[in-house]
Amino acid sequence: MKQTVKIITTLIVVSLLLFNCGGDSDLPTPKPPTPSPPISQAPGSVTLLSPINNKACEEGVIQNSTEREITFSWGTSVNTETYDLIITNLTTNQVTLLTGLVNTSNKINLKKGTPYSWSVISRSAKNSETATSSVWKLYVSAEGITNYAPxxxxxxxxxxxxxxxxxxxxxxxxxxxxxxxxxxxxxxxxxxxxxxxxxxxxxxxxxxxxxxxxxxxxxxxxxxxxxxxxxxxxxxxxxxxxxxx
Known part of the structure; x- marks a missing residue:
């Protein structure tokens, strides 16, 4: 009789152990951690191409007696989606800002016989950092001027x-x-x-x-x-x- 009780007890313990172990198979499999999104690289600065630095710009289409259409161009930069073109009248310090440009050139009318500076900012929607080019200067040429003011x-x-x-x-x-x-x-x-x-x-x-x-x-x-x-x-x-x- 004691032998029978021991066997029954042993079976009950083994059954409980098997039940507990078997229950683990019903638990959900842990999900692997979500990988962090890749860090987007900051934009690079562009190389300015034209108008040439520290020169009188004689290119472009004459619009009227006071203005000439000037084409500004620059090279592409890495990790960049848009560009901002900044043009400053060095006589009045008036700033012209053209934003969200997707091409690497832009035309704008400027006053003849006037000095300007210009630069380009590179931007990306994936990174808040920006990059600014060097600053170049030019004189917009005017008829009859042979010696420009400094x-x-x-x-x-x-x-x-x-x-x-x-x-x-x-x-x-x-x-x-x-x-x-x-x-x-x-x-x-x-x-x-x-x-x-x-x-x-x-x-x-x-x-x-x-x-x-x-x-x-x-x-x-x-x-x-x-x-x-x-x-x-x-x-x-x-x-x-x-x-x-």
């Missing part, structure tokens, strides 16, 4: 709106000039607390360098601009402002 200088420092720390109560003004026709350029610096258009100091006039240390007062706002001259024609930058500590 390009307005590029103001490198202080940038407009900057807060500047002084050294021995001085600040360094830094700029870059460029001319189509002459390698000899002179600069006059306008620096004041009014509007950047007051009569410049004699020691700030007819400079041959592109950097100047100027005396300033602490905790003051200043306006500055640069006049560039090639001996025949002149150009002016827009006015920048900065504040001293």
């Amino acid at each position: 390009f307005p200088a590029t103001l490198n420092a202080p940038l407009s709106g900057a807060i500047v720390s002084t050294i021995s109560n001085k600040v360094t003004l830094d700029w870059t000039g460029m001319d189509l026709d002459s390698k000899v350029l002179n600069y006059t610096i306008y620096l004041d607390k009014v509007d950047g258009k007051q009569i410049p100091k004699a020691e700030y006039s007819n400079l041959s360098t592109q950097k100047l240390d100027v005396a300033v007062e602490p905790n003051s706002y200043y306006f500055w601009r640069v006049k560039t001259s090639d001996g025949q024609n002149s150009s002016y930058t827009i006015v920048y402002t900065f504040k001293t500590n």
Whole structure:
């Protein structure tokens, strides 16, 4: 009798074990983790092609007495879907922005005898990063002009709106000039607390360098601009402002 009870007990235990093990087969198979989407690469910057940098642009169709149609072109860039074309009138600082371009060229009417800068931004809908090309300059050619005024200088420092720390109560003004026709350029610096258009100091006039240390007062706002001259024609930058500590 005891032998029979042991056998029955053993069978019950084995049955329970088999039942528990067999139950695992009814559980859902775990799903593998969803792989992360591939990271899209950032766009690359384009190479500008034309109009040629620092040249008078004589190509394009004359539209009227004041405008010429200019074609801007650039190379393709990797990981890019659209381009933004930025054109700046260097005399007025007016910016023309053409966005969402899918082709690598675009035509636009510009004023004759006027200096411009241009650059291209590369964009992708798959990546929030952008890439900006170098900045090129051109003069839109005009009939009867043989000697173009120098390009307005590029103001490198202080940038407009900057807060500047002084050294021995001085600040360094830094700029870059460029001319189509002459390698000899002179600069006059306008620096004041009014509007950047007051009569410049004699020691700030007819400079041959592109950097100047100027005396300033602490905790003051200043306006500055640069006049560039090639001996025949002149150009002016827009006015920048900065504040001293």
